[in-house]
Amino acid sequence: MDKLVQGIAAGGSIRVFSAITTNTVAEAIRRHQTSPTVSAALGRTMTGALMMGSSLKAFDRLTVKIESDGPVGGITAEASPGGKVRGYVKNAVAELPSKTNGKFDVSGVVGQGTFYVIREAGFDIGFRPEPYVGSVPIVSGEIAEDFAYYLAKSEQIPSAVMLGVLLQNSEPFVTASGGVMIQMLPGANEHLITMIEDTIAHAPHLTTLIDGSTHPADLLEIALGEIDFEILEESNIAFECTCSMEKARAMVTALGREEVESMLREQKGAAMNCGFCNENYSLGEADLTSILSELG
Template identity: 40%
Template sequence: MGIDMTDYIIRATAANNQIRAFAATTRDLVEHAKNLHNTSPVATAALGRLLTAGGMMGSMMKGSNDLLTLQIKCDGPIKGLTVTADANAMVKGYVYDPAVMLPPSPLGKLDVGGALGGGMLSVIKDMGLKEPYVGQTSLVSGEIAEDLTYYYAASEQIPSSVALGVLMNKDNTVKRAGGFIIQLMPFAEEEVIDKLEKKISEVSAITKLLDQDMTPEMILEHILGEFGLDIHDKMSTEFVCNCTKERVEKAIVSIGRKEILEMINDKEPIEVNCHFCNTQYEFTIDDLEDIIKRSK
């Protein structure tokens, strides 16, 4: 990939490292996810927001093999979403009901909060230790950005401002997608905290900034410019699924010999679908017999 990354994340600090910040533009990966999953506009917005957050939160992890999972289980019509990300900001994800349709919110926006309703957000970080780290919080609004802001405050005790946005075109293609995560470090001075809170309260909605063709750099400059913004690096973020027939086969093995033998007796090949990217894998009767032989 050349320097001209279409989707990327920038990492920055401000106010002499008292503030750390991430900002992303993710139009292409959200469009790709929409096409893979054939999501409705509100499902595209929900998944797009969570994928954007996943990329930025993935890029915060230290180990190259660390994995992050963002899981929402909710009582709204979308039922839930799952996104995973690695430390290189490669993301994948799906929604449980991609066809969910809702009227616009009172503000005329895609009603992501209405699609999610109440529920739980889990943040799972697998850092190669015996047990993964799991942080769980209740959904506060179902709008995802506020829910993650609340998660950071409640589970990680990091005062944060999370903004995530997906703008659709009239023809249901993704026009813009992106967001930012701005965090205060524990040693931040009162003065910096107050000034940042005031500044963030004045910033217009992230979708407005994206709609003005603002890049992640411009967005952080707009919010943090007066604090002395220091941009450290830029990394690409994309939707990548690492499924293979072997991995899907493991899922078949896990259902047990009895069920596999029943499938063989039905003499019908089976199709198994990867949740994350909708790739169909066909297992013939011979494949299934091989699985049985090997599982003895």
């Protein structure tokens, strides 16, 4: 089971988050059949969204949306309370050659554009308040730097973010995935962030660390170096979508009698696909007939 931990460091002046998302990202990749570089980009975005959204309350939702002009076209990851995340990309099969250092060209596949964070509160209890939307230009496209830039510019939280997805033999099979997010609280010693950035810069590559780690706390230990930290909360995380056969059926019902009759006549059924998780739902003649009898 994938895990996320959150805690404090340096006597409470830093908030720390860390996650191992290997199975969660593997499930997203399996569902969307993404190319290796797009898998890395989607996995990093989902991991970042989970850490950023880990303080969500019941009925809250945090969406990270990258709209860009690179081959992938766009990436969306949505985190919900209880460590659930779902995500998708515009062009799953986009691909570019690896960079000269052998790393996936994530920034190339993402390109230029805008990094959005949308926070919604209470969206599922009958009222839909205006979502809070923050955005910054994409500064790197490698995703981790874009999360850090967003936190610094849009939320005035100096941060350090590491995200990594390791694929087996560069095929879209996830060997390891995870990340670390370090947020400085107001009044934190400015030298701390420089110290952490320096530790991170000299740490082995994140994916190598995740590959050898069984718990997110191991990642924090490496990212924080000498700095003391305390884990306050640990939770399970997983890929989970909110779609269901029941909702698919309700959507068809909402189309109304005339539309359902024409579906029954022309297609003898209805087929739907959930963009978030790529699940297919199909209703047959019997289902449509029963919807019609409910519509009266």
